[in-house]
Amino acid sequence: MRQQFIKLYVISALLLISLIVLFGQLYNDVFFPESQRAVMITQSELARVMTSPQTGPMEISTLGLPDTLANTLRQNGQLLLSETTQDNTIQHYLYVVSPGSTNHASQIGPFTLVNEPEGHQWAFVAFYSLLAIALLLVFKPLFDDLRRLQSAVVNFSHSPNNIPVIVNKSSSIYPLAKGLSEMSGKITHFLQLHQDLSRILSHEIRIPLSRIVLAMSFLQPDKSTHSEEQKLIEHALDDIESRLDQYLHYARIENQFAVYQLEEVDIRKLIEKQIAAASAFSHIHISSTCECTSVMAEPNSMAIAIQNMLGNALKYADKNIAIGVSQNNDQITLSVEDDGPGLPNNAQDLLKPFEQGHNQALSSGYGLGLYIIQRIAHWHNGNLEIDNCSSLGGARTQLMWPGTQRSMKTKL
Template sequence: MLRSLIKLYLLVVLGAGLSVALINHAFPLLFRERITEEARESFRAFTFVLKEYVQRYPGAQREAVLAELRRQAGTRFELLTLEDLAPRLNPEQLNDLRAGKLVLLSMYTSDYILPLPDGLVARSKFDMLDSGIQALAYVVVALAMLFSVLFWVHYHWRDLRKLQDAARAFGAGRWSTRVQPSRKSNIYDLSRQFNEMARQIEDTIQQQRDLMHGISHELKTPLARLEFGLALLQSPQDSERERERQLALRKDVRELDELVTELLTLSRLEQGAGQAALMWVSVTELIDSVAADMVHDIAERALHLSVVVDGAPEQHVCDPRLVARALLNLLRNGIRYARRTIVLRAETGAAGALVLSVEDDGPGIPPDARARVFEPFYRQDASRDRHTGGFGLGLSIVRRVALVHGGDVVLEEAVTGGARFAITLPVGVAHDRWPHPRGHGPTEAEQEAGLMPKHSDLIR
């Protein structure tokens, strides 16, 4: 921190020095006329007295008077002729001198030339301040700048130390560490960003811990059943009983396979938008394909599935496989809790976004639990019964699918009192990369040429 202070101070001193140098060299050129006129006004009385003094003693007396005047004035006063000074003056100064005007040669010292009678020119020069006083003046200016910088840096330094201590504590594993700066602090916005980053990291770490706890819990149950089933197979039993045990073991193996597949899917989606293969998709065909996949499951539960696509855009850019997977997860979730009806709806949202929703007429989800249902392995049922809650990964996958498309998913209360999940897929950059100004999808010619995939390929 001290190094930063020294750099700042040196930068301020350098800037001030350059400013002084610029003033010394540029101002005499820019304001020469104005400064000269002011000097003439200031020296008008002195000029009048000096001319009168010289004119009062003509002839031989003038030489003695001028010698005495030179002796009294010191070495910085001299009497010259116009011919002596002409090579050192510019044309403008020469014209002023011939016109009887005082000519100022320097802006910061009293260095001037004054025409006298009989072609004589008096030149006088004395410093406004001697070198010691000038040095002291610059020291005072430097100290004033130093105190100003220290005053400004004090509060900045104090807040930076707080932020540094918080970062060190956070790095040491105290994830709840936050910075509490004043709203008047220079780093207030930076502190807010740090706190937001720390909160997100803490949430991520907590989610990873919960995820590992959930994975261990979910894997132990089927593994224990497998171990118990294998032990039973080793004991003598009839063929029918043995066949039942084998079927149970295969079911446990399939359950483990499904769990690992869900975990791999969630892991890939956590990597972000790079996992999405975006393309133009027919919204109607996508919805119809998803509904067709769920017909058998819905018929087994004696439920009614209503599909509504009125008002939906004809086409949208998304990854059809990921979106179909999210909708299937929502429909399976609705099947578990619906009493009679499930509604699958597609519509146009704000700014042309595609909104896909699934709602049921089940018991719904309490408001205090709605924010947590998207967490991996979370179930409302404390018993974690898979017959009512699955693995607890389906809604987490739905949320990740929405996020990789730049959208989001919300849980609301349905009109029927059940749960309504709505996925919003905004219009993204891909729409600009593959524009269709006609407002329709790719033509048959484009499909046949292989420029764009056919809709039937998107929903397989």
């Protein structure tokens, strides 16, 4: 902010000084043209000139003037010349064309003009210094308020709390500060609602899950098929609880305004765990290929990303799904492909929260999955791309991020 203040201050000062100088020059050109230049002499010098004998009128050609000066005299009607005497005194002669004739002129002088007062340069310096001080008094309070406002915004980015109105009502940026305070209050309220929703999910879903698990423990299956079905139900309950934990973790790190350190993660194990969970409830064949096993990532958020990418593929795949991890220089690419119907025309809209393909008969849920993956990619300083693949013929989701970084970016 200090650099911006100095830059604006210098530009404003130079612009104002330039305008003053140009206006002064324009004023002289308009009101005092070259043919009407004024001279300053003392009263005593004027009296001496008026009482001294004057030469003329006489022909201009006899004045001994060069042709250029003679022509100037005829055109302007007057001409002021100067000469330096032996004692370094500057004397002036005024030639005036006689009325009614352009070939005759009178000579007035010699006379001495009033010298410019000594120290007039300091007067200009003082004037422009006062002008600079006036500009400083105007701009400094404004930039002080802006600096306080900037500091409050930076603090809000690290710790979201309501920003008070920190400038006086007389300040030029008071409406801006007031609007920022109101906006910060709404954002803080929204974040609080988000946190409350996470707590509500934790309470309202975990309790019914616990009751179901307890009820399942009292079931005594009579047939082996019932035992297998009971295992599937228990597995589904475990999966729901695991997903709930992961989404609550997602909500916590989404609400944090800090930089999270990444760690080495065995991406192969994360993928195998999600494949095992999905295979228990689906007939889809899932294959995986990992060119690298250890990557830099935040494990919980990466598990959520893999889970959502695989979940979307399972929703639309016909028979096959392929998961791959590749590394090109420093970039890690996690891709999931399926042999389903592919992406709709509004594919990019799927990256928005609660969007889903309009032409997908099998669509279900709120369409939050791709948005969550995109947010996780953003946290890893990466990006998410969705398109149709040529190998399996269905949709392809690619999560790409730098593989050498050590920290995630701020969750904004």
